[in-house]
Amino acid sequence: MPAFGTVSPRDEHNLALVAHVHPPDWTNPTPAPRYNLVVIGAGTAGLVTAAGAAGLGARVALVERHLLGGDCLNVGCVPSKCVIRSSRLHGELAKAAELGFRIPAGIEVDFAAVMERMRRLRAGISRHDSVSRFSKELAIDVFLGQARFVSSDTVAVGEAKLRFARAVLCTGARAAELEIPGLAEAGALSNETVFSLVERPERLAVIGGGPIGCELAQAFQRLGSRVTLLHDRGHILDREDADAAEIVQSAFVRDGIDLVLDARIERVERRGREKIVRVVVGGASREIVVDEILVGAGRTPNLEGLDLERVGVESDPRTGVRVDDRLRTTNRRIYAAGDVCMPTKFTHAADAAARIVIQNALFFGRRKLSSLVIPWSTYTAPEIAHVGLSNRTAAERGVEIDTFVRRFEDVDRAIADAETEGFVKVHVAKGTDRIVGGTIVAAHAGELIGELTLAMVSQIGLSKLASVIHPYPTQAEALRQIGDLYNRTRLTPGVKRLFGRLLAWRRRS
Incomplete structure (x- = not known):
């Protein structure tokens, strides 16, 4: 990530970004006598932890050495999805003839304009993660600089000493340096x-x-x-x-x-x-x-300069800070969340982990990371979205499953949209309708996986999805149709014979 609030190129959009997330004229506040929570790192995990704790009345300090917003805002989710959206016009133009349009030859990509759009949108979104918002609206003490532990209850940022009841490591990860000669x-x-x-x-x-x-x-x-x-x-x-x-x-x-x-x-x-x-x-x-x-x-956890050894926090240069299932480090006063300690390196996973940390660190909670059902999406064209077990992971864990598949070539809205490539695949525990995982491949798979995740979290069986009325026509209907596929398996030959006799009797009566 660009060092200490500097980004390139130096245009109006990046100047606005820096003004929000690492203002050059910022002066660190005078530390409070003691904080309920000192949060180190202002990426997704750190921002959610700090905002959530402050909203509950905790006295919170937030420390960031680079840009508030972390990877997601500055060099990850936000800029990549802006660029990907521009690139997807290529795929839409490829379908122009099928959709009844004749596109003239010679259309060119203005790459500089694509990147300028990304910088403009990123700068606008950065208001949500700004130093001003967190310090003024949320009453959080924001410190810009390198944090390091100097004792079991104190973090230093420059000359400032921040005493804490609990601390949370949310320093994230960065791109790995591959050992390739040259x-x-x-x-x-x-x-x-x-x-x-x-x-x-x-x-x-x-x-x-x-x-x-x-x-x-x-x-x-x-x-x-x-x-x-x-x-x-x-x-x-x-x-x-x-x-x-x-x-x-x-x-x-x-x-x-x-x-x-x-x-x-x-x-x-x-x-x-x-x-x-x-x-x-x-x-x-x-x-x-x-x-x-x-x-x-590859990703490498950000551990440098923290002096974790001084306070007994164990870490590994490859896997990051060692935590238990409640996200507590080997120092019982210090927790961690996000990419610095978790194998699932997603923004939404960091957000969910931060909510666990708030409960466990401030209120003696016992929520576990392993209790989370975490979906993910890869934003290619088409997208892949997944939650829970796959065929491979089910086999590795010895979990017997039944699998149901609905292809988008059989879904009316996908046909109308010329987006028939892909499928919905749902796995249930063998002989039951309990959903244990699923994969969606579709133009907008990431928008569809939430319904399947909700079903898993709420323990809604696959048979129940068949009774959920979806607007027609939508691509989400594929999920209801998967429920129909499951329900048809319950019509065993014996049940069909019974229904046949009943209906024959009704015809005679």
């Missing part, structure tokens, strides 16, 4: 720098076939770059449902992305302005020449 010397983009681009790289190599790499690879391909995606496995999105990943991989091929799978990168070199990625695939060497390299693989 990569550092050649230079590479990450999610922390790619959104500062003002010129489109004509040739772009993306390292990593997980969610971040895939989202940005497809977006840049659709915005006019020639993208090569390198992944060390045989399939992109290999942690997702295999059928879902196959659909997205086919979409990438249609979009013209050069997929280099089962790839082992030997080294990276510079040749003038070009960057050369030397890779081995299937025993054969290949040279990929590009203008830029984007690393979209």
